[in-house]
Amino acid sequence: MLLRASAAALLVVVATPAEAAICTLSLPTGGTLSLSSDGLRLGSEEATVPTPGTLTVLSVGSSTLTVDPPVLTQSPAGYQSAGETREMRYSAPLSGATQAYTTVSTSFTVPNLINPVLLTLHARITNPAGFAAGTYQARTVVTCS
């Protein structure tokens, strides 16, 4: 009898924090890459009007959101990728959710959100050899867990 009571108490303690861990990412919109005035950067903030990518984040309870650096998924035949640097920065109206341009994966804690928040992402590629004419496409992976 005593053993059953202890087991029931343990179940309550464990279950309380775990109910909160639900995170969804939705409505991704793509950004637009433009060439910088010196020809060294291709990024979403180089145009007169920046065009970031966006994502809606909803978290029930505390979650961890991870943003990976961009990967070039398309580039023209004449593009020389040697020497390029790919970076990502982002911001969201949450404490600790502002990240300057970085080449590595970064994470921040998403608190319990009553309403969804918009995550704004900027990508840029720097190349001292410049950028050949053609179409470029970069992709970043955002994970919430």
Add this chain to the structure above:
Amino acid sequence: MRAVAFGMLLLALECGPAAATDVTFSGTLTGICTLAVPTPGTLGLAADGSLGSSAGVPATLTILSVGSNTVTIAPPAWVSTPVGYSAVGESLSVAYLGVGGLSVVNQAYTTSTTNFGVSTLPLTALTVNAKATNTSGFVAGTYQMKVVVTCS
């Protein structure tokens, strides 16, 4: 048996559902070539009697190219000369030197139009010198000459 069952429950509840999505960025660059002159040159009278930027300050021209383009440089032409100046016996010439991605470009003084090809090139400087020689010399006053550079 119960201990095992509770251990499995703990594992399932601590690992919340993960969500992942891709955000894409795209853009298309068309072939362009832009020229700018951040530093105009100044003319000075050299020891050999010529009037040129080698005795003053060379001009700096910047070139930005996406794709293959051709830069053409014409010899200098007068914009203004002082009253009393005689153009008889004069010769106008231009020289230029590239740096960085244009380091192979090095044109000695010439009176002819010259050109060179550029491929994709971030903003790069070209130093331009202009010079006038005149067997009659130069009268006092203000001189202004221009060098027309085109990229296409």
